[in-house]
Amino acid sequence: MQPLVPRNWMIALRGVAGHRMANAISYRSRQACRPWVLAAACLALYILATPSRAVPSFARQTGMACSACHTVFPELTPFGRAFKLNGYVLDNIKQITGIDTSDRQTLAINSLPPISMNLMISYTHTGQPLPDSAISGALAKDGDLLFPDQVSLFYAGKIADGLGAFVQLTYDGAEDHFGLDNTDIRYAHHFSFGGANGNNHELLLGVTVNNNPAVQDVWNSTPAWGYPFASSSVAPGEITSAKVDNGAGGFGQTVGGIGVYVWLDEHFYAEITNYDSAIPGGAHPLDSTQTNVVQGLAPYWRLAYEQRWDRNSLEVGVYGLDASTHPGGGTPLQGPTNKYKDAAADFQYQFIGENHSFTVLGTYIHESQTLDASVLDGFAANLHNDLHTLKVTGDYYYRRTIGGYLGYFDTSGSTDPTLYAPASVVGSNNGSPNTNGYIVEVDYLPWLNTKLSAQYVDYQKFNGGSTNYDGSGRNASNNNTFYALLWIAF
């Protein structure tokens, strides 16, 4: 999902594990010519590419309407979850097949590729204009039209029997950049065992290769596909986030992982996926000019239970990520590392009726940080920090046509005046990452693949304060954001 942090700020924030640059430079100083800043900027271009949503490729492949898999895109229905877990392979269009001499199938692809596009056009208005990026004391234009906000090209569908892919290439209007976005390639196989006459167990065993922790998840309570599904890329966003989250501190699409999952009796889900850095661009093999580089492997884990009854479904689960990283950004990729242990719980209740659908979902993430490397390099004051994140959202839609959602978000954590230092707009005056507020959105979908949205983000607290939070006189409410979006998938 698109983080609440805007692209400009993310570039600044991501410098060293989402810490160093947030403290060292302002949003404007991203234009400085230090090589590691440029490297971080390159990195951020990829990190910030917004993940995808509903994909008409799937509708074309399956012959089913969007409403089969989505309540309102991109939120998944139980069938949508099953479709994803099964590897995106359900199809109804003519196949091009091949066999070898032992009658083994060697090819089974759609006669027409499952291609589709996404177009987003947006307008952003913040409570107070942002400072000019070049002239001190001047202000940027009040309001920003992005045409496009994003344009994405998808290959989303079957590759072979049991093997499917969700691949998104995105052009980002704010960054004027085209790159690989969220990607999930998976293989799944179905087994039945233990019993007969309806008492057998159904097991789905799958393998996923993807580039963003939790992008492979099928519930919308986890970060990668969580609310808000879209948000402004040019409004200020909070200073940090947990590694498993999709904000300034998260890995985003700078990692690559392979994992296995099981889905038992359509109730129990378990997964483990190991990630390593896969940073697009910059120096390769990765070196000190890159930032936030994973040391060893970073395992992501997930357990969930889902119960369905009538038109309802309820999921409760836990997930987490353990990662050791080198800050890089001018420091060598050897020696001490920063260690992040994320442990999270989530839930999702969903009701899908003929005319009404509503969902309540949320997650709580606790991150324990041991910052040996950042303390050594002078990027952090505390050896141990904690970060807590809470997100709760409720949505409602009438006939999948009109509706919206209300959400609450809260980030709180240890005070660290070095890690969260004052900086215009993006910094913290009191060394605190604490941010909270509400988000409300109204949506109208004249067609299932066209969404008109009006969103408002209201900050009660931003980077540790309500007033003069950044040390430059900016208030939290100055970052309140109105975001209008036309979103078309075809």
Next chain:
Amino acid sequence: MKSHDIIALAIISAMYIGAHAWAADVTDSLTDAQKATLHKTIETCGTCHGVNGRSVSPTFPNLAAQTAPYIEMQLHAFKDQTRADPDAQAYMWGMASPLSDATISGLAKYFSSEPAPPGRPGNPALIEQGKRLFQEGVPAQQIPPCATCHGAHAEGMASFPRLAGQHAPYLLKQLLVIQSVLRTAPVMHGVVKNLSKDQMEALVAYLESI
């Protein structure tokens, strides 16, 4: 007996006889490849309708113990897009389009042989009203007894579907789309023409309960 009753009876009889012939056991004649396809298709159907034909969500009907001729008829109707109610278009047109005749017959045989879902209790007064409607109809409204075609216990007869134990919201939706002719069902159009929403709700409450 009025003339339209005679016509309806003739149509019913013809469908009944035809459906019996249709229900011939074809699974035994499947090749290994066809059996593999059938097995995979059953898994796909099970995603919504339940692996054993007993679905959780009332959006998707139970298929367990449904009559084989009815399942076959409906799958063909989805495949050739002659059944065009909203859910048929959203879900089943796509699902049914790649099915071969052999797979359709195999699916019908499989799901029809699965144990029926148990009835679910509901409002006793509503159920009682629905039971009377089902068994006796409403002569004053020219609504014939449903049991005439669907069986005394709503167990279905050949191409007339089993209704017992079916999700009430699903049945209600079908009555409504048939009444509004979003779903084409020649015999049923006349039957439900004068059926009120309240009567429908009583009827489906009874059917879900047995």
